[in-house]
Amino acid sequence: MPAPLLPKREVVDRVMAVFRERGFEGATLARIAEATGLGKASLYHYFPGGKEDMGNVVLDVTESWMQEHVLGPLGEDGPPRQRIGRMLKSLDALYDGGNAACLLGTLTVGDSRTLFRKRLQWIFDAWIDALAGALRDAGSDRRAARERAEDTVARIEGALILAQARSDTGPFRRLLRQLGDDLVP
Amino acid sequence: MPAPLLPKREVVDRVMAVFRERGFEGATLARIAEATGLGKASLYHYFPGGKEDMGNVVLDVTESWMQEHVLGPLGEDGPPRQRIGRMLKSLDALYDGGNAACLLGTLTVGDSRTLFRKRLQWIFDAWIDALAGALRDAGSDRRAARERAEDTVARIEGALILAQARSDTGPFRRLLRQLGDDLVP
DNA sequence: GTCTATAATAGGATAGAC
DNA sequence: GTCTATCCTATTATAGAC
Numbered sequence: 285m286p287a288p289l290l291p292k293r294e295v296v297d298r299v300m301a302v303f304r305e306r307g308f309e310g311a312t313l314a315r316i317a318e319a320t321g322l323g324k325a326s327l328y329h330y331f332p333g334g335k336e337d338m339g340n341v342v343l344d345v346t347e348s349w350m351q352e353h354v355l356g357p358l359g360e361d362g363p364p365r366q367r368i369g370r371m372l373k374s375l376d377a378l379y380d381g382g383n384a385a386c387l388l389g390t391l392t393v394g395d396s397r398t399l400f401r402k403r404l405q406w407i408f409d410a411w412i413d414a415l416a417g418a419l420r421d422a423g424s425d426r427r428a429a430r431e432r433a434e435d436t437v438a439r440i441e442g443a444l445i446l447a448q449a450r451s452d453t454g455p456f457r458r459l460l461r462q463l464g465d466d467l468v469p
Numbered sequence: 470m471p472a473p474l475l476p477k478r479e480v481v482d483r484v485m486a487v488f489r490e491r492g493f494e495g496a497t498l499a500r501i502a503e504a505t506g507l508g509k510a511s512l513y514h515y516f517p518g519g520k521e522d523m524g525n526v527v528l529d530v531t532e533s534w535m536q537e538h539v540l541g542p543l544g545e546d547g548p549p550r551q552r553i554g555r556m557l558k559s560l561d562a563l564y565d566g567g568n569a570a571c572l573l574g575t576l577t578v579g580d581s582r583t584l585f586r587k588r589l590q591w592i593f594d595a596w597i598d599a600l601a602g603a604l605r606d607a608g609s610d611r612r613a614a615r616e617r618a619e620d621t622v623a624r625i626e627g628a629l630i631l632a633q634a635r636s637d638t639g640p641f642r643r644l645l646r647q648l649g650d651d652l653v654p
Numbered sequence: 655g656t657c658t659a660t661a662a663t664a665g666g667a668t669a670g671a672c
Numbered sequence: 673g674t675c676t677a678t679c680c681t682a683t684t685a686t687a688g689a690c
Contacts, residue, residue, distance in 0.1 A: 286672085286673050309494040310579035313666060325668080326674050334667065390578045392633045393570070394495035404634045434631065434640040435624065442627025446619065448577045449589045455619040471655050471690085498684060510686080511656050519685065 295320050295330055300342045304387045308339060308396030336399060339391070343403050346387060349378070350407060358414035364422035365468040368415070372460050379444060382453030386444045412437055422468045436463065480505050480515055485527045489572045493524060493581030521584060524576070528588050531572060534563070535592060543599035549607035550653040553600070557645050564629060567638030571629045597622055607653045621648065 290298075298319045302311045313324045313335070320327070331337040353374035357367050379386065388407060391400055412433045419429035443456040475483075483504045487496045501523070502509045516522040538559035542552050564571065573592060576585055597618045604614035628641040 286675090288673060307492065307494065307579040309492065312664080314664080322673090323675055324666085325676080328667075329673055385578070388634065389630050392630055393575045393578050394492040397633060401636075405636065408631060408634050431640075431643065435628075435644065438627030438631050438640055438644070439620065439624050440627065441630045442623030442625065443620075445574050445577055445626045445630070446593060446623050448582060449573065449593050451586075451590065455616075455623055458616065459620065459623070471657090473655060497682080499682080507655090508657055509684085510658080513685075514655055 289321055292330060295322070296341055296345055299331075299338050300345060300387065303339070303342055304385050304390060307390045307393055308335070308399075309394050311335070311338075339396060339400055340403075342387065343391075343400060343407075347403075347407060350411065353378070355410055355414045358418045364418045365464065367418050368467055369464050371415070372463055375440065376457075376460050379456070382444065382447040382456030385448050386441060389441055389444060408437065419467065432467065436467065439463075474506055477515060480507070481526055481530055484516075484523050485530060485572065488524070488527055489570050489575060492575045492578060493520070493584070494579050496520070496523075524581060524585055525588075527572065528576075528585060528592075532588075532592060535596065538563070540595055540599045543603045549603045550649065552603050553652055554649050556600070557648055560625065561642075561645050564641070567629065567632040567641030570633050571626060574626055574629060593622065604652060617652065621652065624648075 299311075299316055302316050302319050306312075306315065313327060316327060316338070317324045327338075328334065331341065333340075354371050357370040357374075360367055378384070388404055391397065391404055397404070412430070415436060416426075416429040416433035419432055420426060424432065439459055440456075443459050447453045447456050484496075484501055487501050487504050491497075491500065498509045498512060498520070501512060505512070512523075513519065516526065518525075539556050542555040542559075545552055563569070573589055576582065576589055582589070597615070600621060601611075601614040601618035604617055605611060609617065624644055625641075628644050632638045632641050
């Protein structure tokens with residue numbers, strides 16, 4: 285049996301990149317094969333269930349990433365401002381300063397929305413819950429914290445859409461810069 | 470020659486609905502045929518250039534809608550608060566209180582993003598410019614007006630993404646309700 | 655203006671060799 | 673673990689009858 289061309293983690297990362305850039309339906313096996321350097325058939329070694337399998341693995345990775353860089357930091361004990369600051373810094377890296385599309389956003393379009401409905405909902409809910417928790421710790425009442433958390437996630441997602449549509453990362457970068465001060469003055 | 474089953478305007482509306490719900494790549498001719506009640510071949514009577522043609526016609530309609538319900542009102546002479554209020558009311562109707570996805574947002578995913586790049590950019594730019602103009606008329610300085618306009622459009626787009634992903638129109642409805650007061654206190 | 659029929663290609667997936 | 677070859681279906685698009 286030939287040695288693997290790439291470690292599985294690297295294969296998954298490249299599949300994820302294709303999903304982010306082209307959406308679920310636009311991520312054809314031909315393009316994924318090209319991006320990974322594997323033949324179409326070889327992809328079924330890593331993802332026996334085909335494209336749906338790929339989507340789920342990519343969402344596994346996304347959930348771990350969220351856990352480590354967002355849910356974890358937000359749920360810690362330190363000062364809320366610092367916890368939120370860590371989240372913002374990680375998001376800046378994940379989205380490459382606004383140049384990269386949001387995987388979750390692209391998956392909410394088309395068939396993938398119904399296919400991964402529960403998981404998308406869970407991830408967004410967990411994000412909002414964790415952020416609302418930090419805002420409560422910073423002094424907001426329950427309701428205000430939740431509303432500001434929802435609005436914050438929406439602003440981030442929307443800024444990423446705008447960055448894609450207008451080829452302008454300015455609003456996203458400004459948003460991340462301002463959110464630290466705005467959320468916990 | 471047989472009478473048309475539907476007026477062209479109605480055909481275009483239904484095509485647009487499919488694009489909004491499924492995205493450009495998910496909007497297959499089979500689904501569009503079903504939604505319009507026309508055979509696949511008949512679609513080429515209305516859209517000789519195929520799917521790309523459909524996309525452009527749908528964007529034509531979107532531009533007219535924006536002109537009438539957003540750019541027009543925002544550019545008028547009345548009180549900025551009223552002009553912005555009219556925009557918000559129209560957006561609420563267009564997006565069905567948050568239940569309907571944003572066509573522009575779905576088109577920024579996948580091939581359609583590059584296919585309609587210039588037009589998407591133009592529409593978002595025009596929206597932001599018009600809103601910034603109204604905010605300047607309400608007393609914001611040039612820079613603040615532009616930044617708040619960008620942020621507002623991002624919040625709207627993001628709230629629509631969230632509504633799709635979480636099956637919760639709450640944040641979108643709350644946003645539209647609050648924007649009137651927040652933008653022009 | 656709409657249809658049936660059909661072409662040509664692309665897409666997802668599988669079999670089996672190595 | 674990767675490949676070539678292949679299958680089946682879906683997809684876009686066209687031709688031509690009515």
